[in-house]
Amino acid sequence: MSSALSLLLLSTAPALAADDNLGGLPEPDPYIQAHVWATLYDQDEDRTADPAGYGDPEDDSGFKIRRARVGFTGINDTWRYAVILGQSAPFDGLTALGGTQIDIVDAHAGYSPAEGLWITGGVQKVPVSRELIMSSQRLALVERSVASEWLIPGRDTGLTVDYRVGSSSLYGKLSAGVYNGNRSVVSDDNEGKLLAARAELVVGEANPYRTWGKVDGVTFAVAGDFWNNNDVATDTTGFGADMILRVGGLAVTAEGRMATIAPDDTTIAQPDVLAGTRRLGALAQVGYSVAAYEPAVRFSLWDDDADNEDNGDVADVLAGVTRNGRNHNWRVGGGYVHRMELGGTPIQNDTVRLWMLVRL
Numbered sequence: 143m144s145s146a147l148s149l150l151l152l153s154t155a156p157a158l159a160a161d162d163n164l165g166g167l168p169e170p171d172p173y174i175q176a177h178v179w180a181t182l183y184d185q186d187e188d189r190t191a192d193p194a195g196y197g198d199p200e201d202d203s204g205f206k207i208r209r210a211r212v213g214f215t216g217i218n219d220t221w222r223y224a225v226i227l228g229q230s231a232p233f234d235g236l237t238a239l240g241g242t243q244i245d246i247v248d249a250h251a252g253y254s255p256a257e258g259l260w261i262t263g264g265v266q267k268v269p270v271s272r273e274l275i276m277s278s279q280r281l282a283l284v285e286r287s288v289a290s291e292w293l294i295p296g297r298d299t300g301l302t303v304d305y306r307v308g309s310s311s312l313y314g315k316l317s318a319g320v321y322n323g324n325r326s327v328v329s330d331d332n333e334g335k336l337l338a339a340r341a342e343l344v345v346g347e348a349n350p351y352r353t354w355g356k357v358d359g360v361t362f363a364v365a366g367d368f369w370n371n372n373d374v375a376t377d378t379t380g381f382g383a384d385m386i387l388r389v390g391g392l393a394v395t396a397e398g399r400m401a402t403i404a405p406d407d408t409t410i411a412q413p414d415v416l417a418g419t420r421r422l423g424a425l426a427q428v429g430y431s432v433a434a435y436e437p438a439v440r441f442s443l444w445d446d447d448a449d450n451e452d453n454g455d456v457a458d459v460l461a462g463v464t465r466n467g468r469n470h471n472w473r474v475g476g477g478y479v480h481r482m483e484l485g486g487t488p489i490q491n492d493t494v495r496l497w498m499l500v501r502l
Contacts, residue, residue: 168216173226174502177209177278182476183494194235196444196456197288198481198491206231208285208497209278211247222262224248233291247297258306266302268295269317269340270367272384273397273425275351279470282353282393282429283460283477284497287442289423293399294380295369298322298336315342323371332374340367350386353393353429354436354466361388376414378403382423391431393438399423420448436475437463451485458482464497472500 181201186192192200211228228247232238250264267275273290300321308314316339323336344350346361364385371378380401387394404418422445429438439461446454462477476496483489 166218167221167223168218170214170216170223172502173211173213173215173224175209175211175228175279175500177207177284177499178497179206179208180204180496180498181206181493182496184491185493186489186491192235192491193489194238195453195481195483195489195491196236196292196446197234197442197458198489198493199232200235200238201493201495209499213248220254222252222254222260224250234288237291260304261301262304263301265297265299267297268300268321268336268338268369269302269304269319270294270338270369270380271382271397271399272351272363272365272386272395277351279473279499279501280352280354282427282436282438282464283440283462284464284473284475284499285460287423287425287440288444288456288458289397289399289425289442292444292446293401293421293423294382295321295336295338295371298324299330300336311345311347313344315344316340317342323373334372334374336369336371338367338369340365346388348388350388353386353388353395353427353438354431354464356391356431357388362386372406375406376403377406380421393429393431394427396426397424419446421446422448434466434468435463436466445484453483453486453489455485456482457484462495471502472498474498 181203184202187202208231209228211226213226215224216222226248227244229244246265248265250262250266252260252262254260271290271294273286274294274296278284298321300319302317302319304315304317306313306315318339321336322330323334324330342363342365344363346359348357348361350361350363366383368381378401380399382397382399384397401421402418403415403421405415423443425440425442427438427440429436441459443457458479458481460477460479462475464473464475466473479493479495481491
């Protein structure tokens with residue numbers, strides 16, 4: 143089925159582009175992304191199997207495709223859409239249990255009935271976390287933190303309403319949505335729903351979802367968000383705050399998050415936890431743009447149970463530098479990942495990694 147969808151995407155986009163009258167719809171632009179890793183050194187290489195842990199993909203020295211995506215997008219003042227298929231390698235040894243497959247990454251359409259207002263339906267990012275909302279093409283160190291991958295919703299199928307009000311240098315943005323809550327791109331299999339809301343204030347004219355590049359003046363943005371996912375046997379409620387400061391070539395970002403997950407109706411399915419559990423996550427990053435280069439350092443923290451000290455308490459420091467293409471269509475770089483087990487048994491699992499990301 144995935145192969146058939148890929149052929150449909152590739153054959154449909156040129157045909158649409160050739161049509162001069164799309165009924166007000168924007169012409170589709172092809173979307174191709176390839177993200178390649180090269181692991182130069184990994185401390186926990188083992189002839190049999192490395193110990194699985196949060197944030198550690200267990201890569202031995204070699205190469206892998208971290209992301210590969212293809213599709214098309216379109217946007218104008220009234221309409222926007224995206225249909226993208228892709229594959230993503232597991233983020234760490236624990237998500238590797240789910241395997242790797244080609245799936246729908248984005249499949250949504252949006253309509254703007256009034257200035258500043260957008261209504262978008264389909265498979266899309268849930269409006270939670272600045273780092274998650276940012277495209278991997280715009281992340282200073284290309285990869286997201288462990289808290290962003292484990293603590294908060296990612297993509298889901300649903301409806302999002304965005305409203306922006308203000309000027310180009312001072313504005314507020316409100317986002318709210320309802321989603322299936324099961325991350326299925328096909329249908330919903332239960333009555334539970336995921337609700338999410340986000341409020342943001344931006345002062346300054348620079349893009350608050352990009353870190354590379356020197357900017358004029360000062361841009362500061364701060365946002366808070368909330369979500370609740372009432373799944374079949376588990377109820378999760380979370381909230382967080384994030385910020386970005388851009389001055390000249392300097393870009394500073396930070397996030398703090400907490401979520402409570404608790405068993406719900408255990409007569410229907412097995413809950414993800416047996417008792418109420420608090421989970422915490424945080425990150426802080428500093429980067430500076432020098433011509434085409436962006437050196438950056440990020441500290442991230444993840445605790446899967448705040449009431450216990452075990453190997454679910456982890457942190458890492460990623461320091462590296464990325465060179466950006468002039469048209470923002472490619473990035474190459476490398477860095478060192480120092481991982482820390484804050485509770486439980488320490489593991490030697492640092493990594494030296496190179497990366498290349500191309501987007502057309």
